[in-house]
Amino acid sequence: MKSFLLLTIEYDGYDFCGWAKQNKQKTIQGELEAAIFVVLKTKDFKTLGASKTDSEVHAEDQKVYLELPFKPQLISLKNSVNKALPISIKIKDIKEISPDFKVRHCKEKIYNYIFYKKEPGIFQNRYGVYINNFNFQKFWEALKIFEGEHNFLNFAKISRSNLGKIKTIRTINQISFKETENEFICEFFAKGFIRYQIRMIVGAAIAYAQELITIEQIKAVLLLEEPKLKYIAPGKGLILKKIFY
Known part of the structure; x- marks a missing residue:
């Protein structure tokens, strides 16, 4: 059985x-x-x-x-x-669980992206990202652009064979922020995410915070008016925190 x-x-x-x-x-x-x-x-x-x-x-x-x-x-x-x-x-x-349970049909997922306030020690280095001279207010300004429903085609990694097969119009329900003594934590809430989506969003926001690109460029890329940006945040700062059914 x-x-x-x-x-x-x-x-x-x-x-x-x-x-x-x-x-x-x-x-x-x-x-x-x-x-x-x-x-x-x-x-x-x-x-x-x-x-x-x-x-x-x-x-x-x-x-x-x-x-x-x-x-x-x-x-x-x-x-x-x-x-x-x-x-x-x-x-x-x-x-x-029942035989008809669909593990990928969840109500919401929460991912966190972790930034260290100061350069981490060797035992913390693999669980977050430290960026010198980081303007967190500008970073936060850029992140808020991505809340709500958008076509995230330019903020996802999709192979040519999967173009058109993967739904790129997605809704990020909320992007929130928590601060601890040693960390800045960005929380992303959505039913689902596309491959590299959060890392490309965070990468663009970091680039804006470092004055490498403008907020107008990010908006244009999100609206598919300009091609993808080259910025992808390191994977080690990202953690799947919770899945709700």
Whole structure:
């Protein structure tokens, strides 16, 4: 009898080429499936992630659909797979779901982009970005342009074969800001994001804050009146914080 499970996993994505499994590349999905194979001794299972995070991007609340050909003991499965996983990936929770559950049909996702106020130490460097002489007020001014519904074609990485197949008209519900003693944290709320979307938005806002481009250029690129900008923020500053169903 088949079982349908929902995993909640967290990972440090810095050493990986993103979530999605790729040939000859170290990925989160690839490591997860390898660990499941070690435990189950079979490849007769299926995984599907809720969010295709990019290279170096982290997650605290990635959701993964797992289909198995039998009914496992959930706690034992979680503990055994965690032992087989690298230290940078961990299953936080596992539960049964209905066969018709769609892991990618979520209500909202929250991503954070983290900036350090001062140059970080070696143990923090992989989880945020530090930029010298950074005008955060100008950065914030640029970010707010992207709230609401827009065609994000110029702020996404889409292969030629997928042009027209991926919906580029998306809505960012909110972009908010939090400040801690050591960090500036930008929060992005939306039903879904396209590949590189947040990183290209943040990259453009950084470029404006550094006076490399104008606010008018950003608006023109967003309106598809000018070609894509060359700026992409590092993946290590981005983290998938929460997925809601």
